[in-house]
Amino acid sequence: MSKLMPLLSANFGQITPTSVEEYIGTGGFTGLRKALKMTPQEIIDEVKTAKLRGRGGAGYPTGAKWQQLYDIKHFPKYIVCNADEGEPGTFKDKLFLEKDPLRVIEGMTIAGYVFNAQEGYIYIRGEYAAQQKVFQEAVDQAVAAGYLGENILGTEFSYHIHVMTGAGAYICGENSALLNSLEGKVGRPRVKPPHLAEVGLFEQPTLVNNVESFANIPTIVQIGGEKYLSYGTAESGGTKLICLSGNIANPGVYEIPFGITLRDIIFDEELGGGPAGSKKVKFYHLGGQSGPCGFLPQLDTPYCYQALREKGLSVGSGAIVVLDESVCVIDYLLTVTQFFIHESCGKCTPCREGNKQIHVLLEKLSQGKATKADLQLLQRLSNLLPKTSFCGLGQAAATALSTCLKNLRSEFEAHLTGNCPAGVCFTKQESGEQ
Ligand SMILES: Cc1cc2nc3c(=O)[nH]c(=O)nc-3n(C[C@H](O)[C@H](O)[C@H](O)COP(=O)(O)O)c2cc1C
Numbered sequence: 001m002s003k004l005m006p007l008l009s010a011n012f013g014q015i016t017p018t019s020v021e022e023y024i025g026t027g028g029f030t031g032l033r034k035a036l037k038m039t040p041q042e043i044i045d046e047v048k049t050a051k052l053r054g055r056g057g058a059g060y061p062t063g064a065k066w067q068q069l070y071d072i073k074h075f076p077k078y079i080v081c082n083a084d085e086g087e088p089g090t091f092k093d094k095l096f097l098e099k100d101p102l103r104v105i106e107g108m109t110i111a112g113y114v115f116n117a118q119e120g121y122i123y124i125r126g127e128y129a130a131q132q133k134v135f136q137e138a139v140d141q142a143v144a145a146g147y148l149g150e151n152i153l154g155t156e157f158s159y160h161i162h163v164m165t166g167a168g169a170y171i172c173g174e175n176s177a178l179l180n181s182l183e184g185k186v187g188r189p190r191v192k193p194p195h196l197a198e199v200g201l202f203e204q205p206t207l208v209n210n211v212e213s214f215a216n217i218p219t220i221v222q223i224g225g226e227k228y229l230s231y232g233t234a235e236s237g238g239t240k241l242i243c244l245s246g247n248i249a250n251p252g253v254y255e256i257p258f259g260i261t262l263r264d265i266i267f268d269e270e271l272g273g274g275p276a277g278s279k280k281v282k283f284y285h286l287g288g289q290s291g292p293c294g295f296l297p298q299l300d301t302p303y304c305y306q307a308l309r310e311k312g313l314s315v316g317s318g319a320i321v322v323l324d325e326s327v328c329v330i331d332y333l334l335t336v337t338q339f340f341i342h343e344s345c346g347k348c349t350p351c352r353e354g355n356k357q358i359h360v361l362l363e364k365l366s367q368g369k370a371t372k373a374d375l376q377l378l379q380r381l382s383n384l385l386p387k388t389s390f391c392g393l394g395q396a397a398a399t400a401l402s403t404c405l406k407n408l409r410s411e412f413e414a415h416l417t418g419n420c421p422a423g424v425c426f427t428k429q430e431s432g433e434q
């Protein structure tokens with residue numbers, strides 16, 4: 001039986017992305033038409049029944065988030081779609097933007113109707129200039145066809161979507177930094193509480209959801225929450241778009257039902273197809289640079305929020321980077337840490353300085369200069385960052401390190417005695433290179 005489940009991605013490559021007519025031909029806007037005949041609470045109840053969880057990384061239950069905002073009786077409210085997609089190894093929102101933007105527009109419009117909002121914003125990362133163009137064109141076409149803009153489908157509901165550009169900072173994917181950036185301020189995270197549902201964009205109640213989260217909404221409304229839930233597991237409703245990359249035979253984006261195992265994802269011929277070359281899989285990095293690394297004994301874990309969490313793993317953004325035996329864990333973590341040093345906004349000390357110190361210690365390990373005390377300090381820093389950093393970036397920066405320290409300890413210790421099991425470190429010194 002196929003392990004693919006193209007519930008949301010069925011239109012990819014099949015229709016002209018900006019054609020309202022072709023979108024309608026595949027069942028598009030049926031969700032919106034149905035939603036406009038429902039009460040907002042009925043729609044929220046379907047999202048709750050579906051057990052949809054946010055696809056941006058944190059996995060917060062979308063129904064609960066919608067209920068919180070709905071219960072706040074303060075207007076105007078704003079809808080914001082997070083299309084910053086800055087998490088390395090993650091490239092699935094890009095496909096919605098360029099291959100089926102009308103689905104995202106439909107999801108955002110249903111949200112606009114639920115919260116009686118008149119303005120929606122989509123914040124697209126600057127690197128996605130081509131996708132932004134397609135999305136804007138799709139917005140224009142939807143307005144022209146009466147599915148967006150004034151008096152949508154002849155109702156009293158009017159709703160506009162504004163397409164905005166990010167400037168390439170990873171921190172601007174964090175929802176409060178994103179709102180600051182949208183307001184024209186420096187993209188740094190805000191103190192929470194107050195939560196964005198109360199004080200969000202322009203200090204008004206605001207919904208921030210990921211592109212894939214919004215893309216789910218038309219289907220949930222169309223087929224009902226119960227049916228949608230049945231595609232996944234009892235607690236993780238529906239499907240997930242995963243992004244496979246690294247040392248893998250078939251890199252790419254795949255839509256899978258929740259519940260198949262990590263082994264299926266990495267090794268099944270229809271999906272990852274196993275490692276790219278002759279080397280065996282050593283570990284895999286889940287959910288982007290801020291996610292945990294998984295190891296061989298965890299391969300039979302079902303891919304769903306609960307089962308992964310029980311094993312100290314997570315879905316995160318849906319990224320899965322596979323690393324084979326040619327990869328040195330220290331060398332890999334050096335690149336992860338470089339990313340966080342580059343992207344730290346510098347507001348708080350644990351993240352700004354802690355990542356630099358982690359890098360210093362990893363470099364010492366990679367050069368064969370580290371001591372046991374250095375390894376202990378590395379462990380302490382990996383415990384410290386999640387507890388003391390101001391926002392999610394610093395809180396998650398040492399997650400990969402922690403999981404590797406726990407599961408590949410012997411490889412760290414080997415470096416203390418000048419031995420790199422992957423044969424990556426020390427070769428420069430041995431060959432006399434500078
Ligand atoms: C440093 C950082 C970067 C983030 N980047 C993104 C991103 O690129 N896209 C995204 O949807 N969520 C990102 N998030 C998560 C958002 O803060 C937020 O949880 C999400 O947009 C909520 O939508 P969801 O509930 O639909 O997942 C990031 C969080 C952090 C801490």
Ligand code: SF4
Nearest residue numbers: 346347348351391394
């Ligand atoms: S943890 Fe601190 S320094 Fe790092 S990005 Fe967040 S606020 Fe900025």
